Amino acid sequence: MKNVEELIDKLFETDCYVIDYLPQRVPKKMHERYSELEDYFLKHYLDKFSKDIAEIVLKLLAYFPAEIYVAEYPEKYNGKDINNYPFGKNLADLSFEKIAKLIQKSIRKGHLSTVVLFRQENALLSISSQFSVSLYNPSKKLLTRTKTLAQSRGVFVWNTGN
Numbered sequence: 001m002k003n004v005e006e007l008i009d010k011l012f013e014t015d016c017y018v019i020d021y022l023p024q025r026v027p028k029k030m031h032e033r034y035s036e037l038e039d040y041f042l043k044h045y046l047d048k049f050s051k052d053i054a055e056i057v058l059k060l061l062a063y064f065p066a067e068i069y070v071a072e073y074p075e076k077y078n079g080k081d082i083n084n085y086p087f088g089k090n091l092a093d094l095s096f097e098k099i100a101k102l103i104q105k106s107i108r109k110g111h112l113s114t115v116v117l118f119r120q121e122n123a124l125l126s127i128s129s130q131f132s133v134s135l136y137n138p139s140k141k142l143l144t145r146t147k148t149l150a151q152s153r154g155v156f157v158w159n160t161g162n
Contacts, residue, residue, distance in 0.1 A: 105131070
């Protein structure tokens with residue numbers, strides 16, 4: 001697991017794209033209004049977004065070999081997800097239904113985060129609470145496929161500029 005953690009840590013320092021319900025970063029002058037929009041989307045769109053991201057990931061798995069890990073649980077968390085999705089274990093061999101549930105829980109519940117490691121592409125997809133979905137160091141092929149799949153679900157992929 002140590003080698004996986006080191007690779008993941010390195011990838012978190014690379015070029016980052018977000019998968020988002022907006023097509024680009026919101027200008028600073030609009031941040032106050034954006035907060036209202038985000039509250040609206042949290043209330044009315046989070047469930048759909050979690051399903052959209054799960055579908056995108058499942059389709060990516062048809063094209064790119066991947067490893068799937070629970071990245072973290074909150075300190076002192078002892079819920080049943082620890083048994084269903086053990087920390088440090090590659091979960092890529094779970095049924096697609098269980099992988100989809102893991103992704104949706106990561107977005108909706110906020111008590112766990114998931115990483116999808118595309119080792120052959122040297123890339124990482126990080127899925128955390130709410131609308132925090134980021135793709136690090138994607139190859140051109142992975143980025144193009146992700147954008148196509150995102151577009152089909154009505155979400156966007158854009159570079160954070162970091």
